[in-house]
Amino acid sequence: MTVAMVLGIDEERGPLLYKCDPAGHFYGHKATSAGMKEQEAINFLEKKMKENPAFTYDETVQTAISALQSVLQEDFKATEIEVGVVRADNPIFRSLETEEIEEHLTAISERD
Template structure:
């Protein structure tokens, strides 16, 4: 889990070295945008730019495509909460909830069942849904040291990674 800007963060799943390279590129793109336009980049624009970079890597014979999927999250004052998934092929799409990784399809199926009933969730309900999804898909007891969580909301648009103590409070 990485901070890109104060209001945008991301989760990277895949090869660790590629994850770091992608996050560095995302931070560079965000800094260039801030310098050029005078305000922070939104999650949708950052996702689009990262998808464009990934797509170029699929076209060149001398460049290996990145082996990492990014989930970019942020809060935009005009558009509200934003969640985008960027894949190595250069495709990006927005979601209400998504997953990436080994058990991606099981997690997405669980989220679809849970969210289709009530798409407008409070922060507490959203966190509870995320924890339920992880524990259901992984079929194990979650330990606070093995889980990373971050929150962004209308009340606090800053991307905040929760501490181990805060995660322990959520899990109990």
């Protein structure tokens, strides 16, 4: 099934994430996934969000990478994945550099 995810930053409510299915139904999320192993990733994210619903920027990026590693049961090298971010304080989409991804991967491995 094909889905679209739309991210926006509202001046009053902050970041908003919606997932829209082909029938036009849309749902708001704090974190979500789409594609292969979607439900496993959503379960991982829901568990993490239940433990701590207010993430810092670094925790958010590291949780997303950890979700991907968990559902695919694979440890990544920084050159093997792409990470895109949008921040409320800088609402321009950008891809993280390999060095930034490496820092997050190191933090994840040290934490685990």
